[in-house]
Amino acid sequence: MDKLLLSKNDLSKFINELIKKNKVFAPVESNGTIIFEQITKPAEMNLDFCKSQYPPKALIFNQTETLFKFTPGTKAKIESVELDEKKVIFGIRPCDAKSIAILDHAFKGDYKDPYFLKKRENTVLVGLSCNKPEINCFCTSFDDTPASSKYLDILLTDIGDSYFVEVTNEKGKQLTKGMRQFFKTAKESDEKKKKEIEKKAIDMISRHQKTNGITEKLDKIFENPFWKDIAFKCVGCGTCTYLCPTCHCFDIQDESTLTKGARVRVWDTCMNPEYTLHASGYNPRPARTNRVRNRIYHKYNYYPKNYDVIACVGCGRCIDLCPVNIDIIDVVTRAGEVKP
């Protein structure tokens, strides 16, 4: 790992250099909310935020993805889509970067998803440590930290008047090739400063989820009335799943007019009854209880069983924005305490 130092004064120069060669996506303030958008100059960025409202997973696993285009009719022509563009996501938080690593398992499992994998390959994640975790942040419940470089190609940490820069892999090295003039080699004292800032951020996190043994516990309480109790106040919208950085279910549809059409892949949500509706009209998850339970089980039981990792990174978006305060920290912690 290369440990470097980037003066804050040089950040714009570095970003400008990145923009020259790549499409750069960064946190931008739009109508009072932070979202990741393509930027054309560094001034468009807003780095004073905790998390973007909409998860940056959408830059790799887009909410609407055109798989291919076609012309309907007997002389159908099929046209594939371009996936080769190089992308840099700048300012992504360590939790969101981890979520993309979690998605990898699903998209390169038995079936290798060419769309996700190609974009993943062409995207460099330049992260920014989170110095001010918010009330519902709980990444530390999964043994991660707000300043972990584990899932990033490059991680910047604000240590005062400069950024402590960790280049963790070959992808990161390639990106910064020819840009070394902006960086200095970091001193041990700089690294110490980063560790202090990381510690401070960890200490700031005030809410914790008890995940010990949760996967095994869930095996025993599937039919427990606890789930009915949790789900009763759910109104059944898709906010929790659409804003979740690890949710990855999708629906595939052909959308066409008389002259042109496309096969599109769009995010789907297990909160929607249609999600499990069979062609026969039968629905194996007919009630909200079944659906709310499924969301928790997918993250804390099925995913760990399949891929050995809990499919939650502790970003807290689902808690922040649930209209009825269904709180995954509380639900999972309480599930751990339920008597089977």
Added chain:
Amino acid sequence: MVDEKQLKDAVKKTVSRDDVKYVVGYEKGTYGFQTTPCFAYKPEDSEKFIFSPLCVQNLSVFPMLEEKPPLRKGEEADMRKIGVVVKGCDSRAIVQIIQEKGLDRDKVVIIGIPCTGVIDPKKIKAKFPGHIKKIEVKDEDDKFVVTVDGKTQKIAKDELIPDKCRTCEYPTPVLYDILIGKEIKSNKKEDYKKVNDFEKKSLKDKWEYWEKQFDKCIRCYACRNSCPLCYCKECMVDQLNPQWVRRSVNLSENTAWNLLRAFHLAGRCIGCGQCERACPMDIPLMELNKKIEKEIKDMFEYEAGVNAEEKPLLAMFKPDDPEDFIL
């Protein structure tokens, strides 16, 4: 300020009735300023019930969310009533649904709370963004007394209330079985200020504004699901055959969804603002609803959800209804 003891007693009494299935009200949420819907099935459950200006949800959505799973052989449907704790605006939703015959009057027990204004969760979160542990909010004339982790501040209501409370004409529920405390009269008047200001813009500016808003929509349908008046058995956006709105999330389909939603609530929206509150992308949906509400008030002198005996707007005809908008 609502007497919580009186509320708890009313809930206890209601849930103790043989003909009541459960009562839905509010309890303290899991963090910060949150409150959350809670359900009393037994008299002792009433102990957790609270009411404060943080109780923002419109709970009249819950009778409409009742799921009716197929009955097993010999099983009988549970026809008991549902008790609902409502504020003034929330009660109008129940009235409107009763008008539309979506709900029988005798299937709900309405516990009404005269409301002096709620706190907009987004506004208070912006004011106190930290890791809050203990909070208390009290009501004092034109101020909220907010105590956060031991420190008390008095904040002018105007700073924290949502738009709907600024012009609320019905602070006391328009329909109730039990009223907690005394009736409150309002001297406020809906002035449609935002709508009037917006109407002055050019068509191009209007479209630009809404395109920017609809572009943000992620089609999670939190607006629909939080809305007590959105209770169609199958929503047209969920229909598969024919498929009225495509699943693709783009400006065109998002516009279709958001406008269809607003139009479907014409003459039905009672202005509780749940759609806008629930929207995770902060789309100002009430501006659409209010525009339609204003047009209807101007043309038909009709206001949704104020009189359970009245017919719904779209189900009645008067010989002198204006026709000048018909081409």
